[in-house]
Amino acid sequence: MVAPRLPPLYVLIGLSVLTLILYFRSSVSSNIPSFSINRQTPANSTLGFGGLFVVSGPGSPRRNNLIQSANVTELHFTIPTLPTWTEEQIKAFRGKDDKSTITNGSVRAWLSHNLVLNEFLKSGLETALILEDDVDWDIRLRTQQVPLAATAARALLPPAGEEYYWGHPDDWELFYVGHCGDYFTTMDEPVGVGVVHPNNLTELPHVVYPDQTLPRRTDLHPFTSSLLTAFDVPEKSRIVHRSVSPLCTFGYAVTRASARRLVEEYAPISGNRGNIDHAYDVAILTACRDKGLRCFTVNPELMHHMEGESLISNLDNKKWRPPVDKAGLKQTYWRGETSNIGCGFWSRDFSWDGDKDKLNHLREEVGRKGQCLKKDRLPNGDRVGESVLRASK
Template sequence: MERRTNRWLLLALALLLSITIVRQADIGRIRHVAHNITNSLRPLYTGAHANTTLGFGAIIAVSRPGSSRREALIRAANITEIDITIPEQPQWTEDDISGLRAVENSTITRGSTLAWLGHLNALHYFLHNTTLSTVLILEDDVDFSLHLRTHQIPLAATAMRMVASNLTIPPSPRNHKSRLQNYWGIPNAWDLLYVGHCGDFYTPESLASLPQSQLIIYPDATLPPYAALHGKTSSQLSDLHVPEAHRLLHPSISPLCTFAFALTRHSAHRILTQYAAREADGGTEAYDVRILEACRDPTFRCWTVNPELFHHVKAESEIAAVNGGGQWSVDEADGDGREEAFNIGCGVRGLAVREGESVAEARERLRGEERCRIGGVEREEGKQGAQRG
């Protein structure tokens, strides 16, 4: 086991050392970019797994009382060894609902209003805990990979630390100097990190307008092949000639959905008081639309991991259920018959622990399944293990 772990660490380091920064003039020729950043990356990458809160102060899930989605989320958290806190929501009143609606020309539905209130409740919970400097907020129907903590998060966080090292940033407050909070870069280098979304769609021209040090392509062997990605995602990557098994980290351009996103105390306070205290006059379709509008404020710094690390499962919309059904869903409209969330290889949400099997035993069994193996090294080791067995 130790030998295998060492091989994986060497492989991960080799992959990380091939990370490339996209030049403005080379957006259409990403495959040919060869800007080696070994010297910059080496002190940033540790090779270690993320901690149980994925390098943030806490992971908080937005979940209404009695939600049928909690059990699968908790099981997925146990299998991947991450800690998720689910603060209870109060029983929302008509005053709560009317207090969130715009004074003039409200367009938000009742279901979307309740979902919005649930997100604000999570923000209040975070800010009331004064020991936390950052938080990752999840919606309770998200799916994620078995390799989230061991591979995907360490790679994404290293890329973010590299970006932060290139930014001109004011000094951090004293309470933000802990090693934990620096896992995702200097905390005041960013306001919001989209690690779960339903697309941040861009054009080559929009990426070309970004500073070259703020657009990073990095290898991640856990990313499903293009053929297994959502059609829009694969087309987006193909149009830019992004090699398979690579992700992008870039300033957010047009992110949709708030499946999983991280905040600092400062940015959470701004959302509560400046952006999302209530629906904007003239109408706001949903909470995630208001967050998108916040990210278009140049003083609110949003970043996107693309393709995403979290995506929601295919299930009945709770918002639609409150509204009486009939709410259109992009995922439902595709009718692809998939068994796990879009863009999530080796999704753990739908996996079952066999009778008499411990969570640890289930984790090891799942890692040996064909769809959960990573790259050539692990596949070869899996074959050798099968032959020995």
């Protein structure tokens, strides 16, 4: 018996692309164009932005791990030198009457973000992704996750030239790539099932797209899982949508125009700002929600705050955890992974500590091929036994 001939490779690729197009088309509002995608083309070393700028203070305990992770995934960072902010500078930020309730650590973070944004403006680059140095990300961030998210973003925005990886900078002002949730409610309310409904999403410009690197629904942060379930979003899928109430500034992209608006208008460090009782990330949230800043969110996020020692919490002697962090803490330790990250760097499994041969091995197998080389894990990041369990259901 003659074996049936397999279709040529280009036919198989074409069918795969068509499947993705149909998926996206069925998940997007009718006024948003459909698009194709090549998931095999990694983003560049700055994730499609002009540069990656890191907010990292003097003596930060997080910087070494950040640099090691960036080397494995072959990302190129710029880490501007930050000063040790003085008490005089903190008092100047608070204002003459000093009635502000913002903590000293939060003031230092605000000043640091402002300095980094100004460094970006001096660089002449057109766009930048601003990262805090305590973020974690998946080993497939550059090879799979960002290409998918950026393609979805381009579908959501007006058509632009191929040189604009995330869409033309005139059509967006801020992209939340890393955050601790855009929950569609205030943080003193429940965030998902029974509180929000599918129409809360469909009313917004948005794109739902498949991403097989996303942890299964039961392994996502409880708030995230409940929100996606309430929206009837399929398993292993993310959304790019117009921002509603995005919290935390772990990783946010800006344009030259929006960076200038942040440092001069929405989150300045001097001038008539009133008595500040909120942190920098709340100032940005307010600009997105209430003041017309054109913000978009990748949801669930591609970068998330990593558990561990923090420079700001050390400065403020903070033991209290925000509700978002508290809700995901047990799951983080049980999974051995940062919230909403499938196979990340928090576990230190991919540390190389100066061993260049080990780094080269990790770059090839982990960073480029996306192999999750962790104990009791399959190459795709699933825990051993999970795939069999899902297949039997």
